[in-house]
Amino acid sequence: MPGRRRAARVFAILIAMSMDITPVLAQNLEEKAQICSACHGENGVPQERTTPIIWGQHQGYTYIQLRDYKRGTRKDEQMTAIVADMDRNDMMALAEYFSKKPWPNLQQLRADEATTMRALRANVAVNCTGCHLGEYQGDGTVPRLAGQSAEYMSKTIAQFRTRERANNPGMSDLMIATSPDDLAALVAYLAGR
Numbered sequence: 001m002p003g004r005r006r007a008a009r010v011f012a013i014l015i016a017m018s019m020d021i022t023p024v025l026a027q028n029l030e031e032k033a034q035i036c037s038a039c040h041g042e043n044g045v046p047q048e049r050t051t052p053i054i055w056g057q058h059q060g061y062t063y064i065q066l067r068d069y070k071r072g073t074r075k076d077e078q079m080t081a082i083v084a085d086m087d088r089n090d091m092m093a094l095a096e097y098f099s100k101k102p103w104p105n106l107q108q109l110r111a112d113e114a115t116t117m118r119a120l121r122a123n124v125a126v127n128c129t130g131c132h133l134g135e136y137q138g139d140g141t142v143p144r145l146a147g148q149s150a151e152y153m154s155k156t157i158a159q160f161r162t163r164e165r166a167n168n169p170g171m172s173d174l175m176i177a178t179s180p181d182d183l184a185a186l187v188a189y190l191a192g193r
């Protein structure tokens with residue numbers, strides 16, 4: 001029965017493949033994640049303040065950023081190089097991997113009362129929490145902002161305003177429409193959450 005022998009052989013190859021390949025894929029994900037840790041931190045605390053937290057960030061949001069660095073609508077010398085060889089599956093897998101890590105505490109100071117009041121008033125006007133949700137926890141493709149690095153948020157808001165960060169024109173419009181002083185208050189408030 002050659003047909004049956006052939007089927008048995010194919011089956012044996014499939015078993016061997018699944019035994020060989022699964023650990024390799026798993027190792028690759030760990031290995032790739034190791035590369036990220038060089039800048040985004042072994043324990044989720046980034047080495048530099050202008051590098052964002054990615055531990056505990058939502059999968060959908062992280063995936064979109066990796067995709068957009070690759071598309072070029074978001075540019076960063078380091079990140080553009082990092083995503084060059086990645087395909088959609090790599091990006092989804094890494095985004096999922098980091099979304100399951102705990103959000104780290106950068107120990108940023110709480111904003112003083114005047115700054116807090118200004119941030120709360122600005123939110124009443126612009127309704128940031130309409131999208132970023134209660135306590136600025138975000139969800140899906142909307143990022144968590146609570147506890148994100150102040151220096152990073154200032155940098156990326158400035159890049160939205162000049163449209164150098166061009167991957168979400170709606171966010172650029174909103175940031176341009178909001179006064180720099182209100183944005184500074186929001187950043188200080190958010191960092192200390």
Ligand code: HEC
Nearest residue numbers: 032035036038039051052054062065075076078079082094
């Ligand atoms: C050489 C340093 C470096 C390495 C390595 C690195 N990153 Fe980054 N990453 C950065 C910097 C700096 C930024 C901020 C860039 C910007 O302002 O657009 C960033 C931004 C990001 C963002 C955007 C986050 C946000 O809040 O918008 C994501 C997602 C990200 N990196 C994921 C990764 C992943 C996944 C890896 C590993 C595959 C990785 N990075 C490796 C330095 C690095």
Ligand code: HEC
Nearest residue numbers: 052064126127128131141142143153156167168171178186
């Ligand atoms: C209409 C919905 C909406 C509103 C209102 C909104 N945002 Fe956003 N915001 C988003 C989305 C969606 C993104 C992710 C954009 C992307 O994919 O790059 C974002 C991204 C951001 C980022 C970048 C986060 C990162 O990790 O890089 C910051 C900072 C931010 N918003 C701050 C604010 C502030 C402050 C306000 C209020 C003044 C605000 N947003 C209002 C939807 C909104």
